[in-house]
Amino acid sequence: MKEGPDIAQIGALIGDPARANMLTALMSGKALTVSELAQEAGVGLSTASSHLTKLQDGGLLSQAKQGRHRYFTLAGPEVGEVLEALMGLAAHQGHLRTRTGPKDPALRAARVCYDHLAGDMAVRIFDSLSQRDFLSLDTHTSSLALTHEGENFVEKLGIDLEPLKKGRRPVCRSCLDWSERRNHLAGALGAALLTRFQDLGWARREKASRIVQISPAGQQELLKVFPVA
Template sequence: MREGPDIARIGSLIGDPARANMLTALMSGKALTATELAAEAGVTLQTASSHLGKLQDGGLVTQTKQGRHRYFTLAGSQVSDVLEALMGLAARSGHLRTRTGPKDPALRKARICYDHLAGDTGVRLFDSLYERGFLTVQPEGTAVGLTDSGSDFIEGFGIDLLSLKKGRRPLCRACLDWSARRSHLAGALGAALFERMQTLGWARRDVNSRAILVSPAGGRAITEWFPIQADIKI
């Protein structure tokens, strides 16, 4: 047997349809119970508990007990990064599931992707930062850097950039948006931008889905702070 990381085990854990649905549900960043995850996966509670045990043993989810309930979350941003990459690869390769419904337009406009903003609004932020020279993007599209002028802009927006840089998480990362087929901003900066928008009252999470609800005033503010002058392709 060859030495090194066992990607086959991780692949098999994610590759099961029921477990994939559970992991996708946890991309909302919320802690969910086994019952809620069973509903997401379309399986019985007993089956869901078995799947969750495997995911926990594999280091993909963690659980916290509160009272009579056990809550499950993704085991950190590394797991969400892998899931985002796989979702982007699936979208780029044309492997999409069709699920229509009244929430679809809202999800496409703005949704949470673990802890950062995705959908059309998330793509707008990324495009605006890149267009104005605040971000650098390498040809392969995933390596993203923040320029000096970008740092000034981010700090002017009320984000403590120094604290973000001290963390272990990558500051900037491009994530291929499955609905827009374009990049939105992930990493510590992507999370901080969304947190700042919530603090300003521009946006809030829909408690019943992954949709992000942007207020009319918030929509105007986002347009002012993150203008787009041209139709760019990144």
């Protein structure tokens, strides 16, 4: 008898090109309408609605109604982390888009992965935390956690850890970065760090894009706060 989770259903939902484009567009963490997602997928409104219904029934999307519009978002951060990991696998296997655009270098430098930072700077942050033993990995469970020194470091950055510990999400989680093919930090702490960087004026999200712009002053501060060997 076959046992365990059925990944075929999830794979079939993600595998359709139009649905894959919709899911990728929602990696920005922002809610999008049916018409916006239809444009991203290159399909008509009725076809887009059919795709969105399948994604919602499959547990990959959430829907909220406001007036005449329906807004869709990814069902949760774990969906975004799976999509980012699939992007990393696709890049590693050479399954790349044949046409690159002017935004590609900016996306590789710093971007949003659902609600946390991804890209070159995010990988640097993860490496810095790991090298200084601020993160610990349980080899038996593969769970990631802050060490005591790591907690002190994060709190000095102005992040209150208590609400993060009481939440449903893991505080720390590794997420395979598709462009760097190495880990960046996800989980509640990954989201809190991106919010903190924005509050400090170090980072700013581009409108209607996943790109995160790091200011010159922010670049200097991040390099200082997160040194790597």
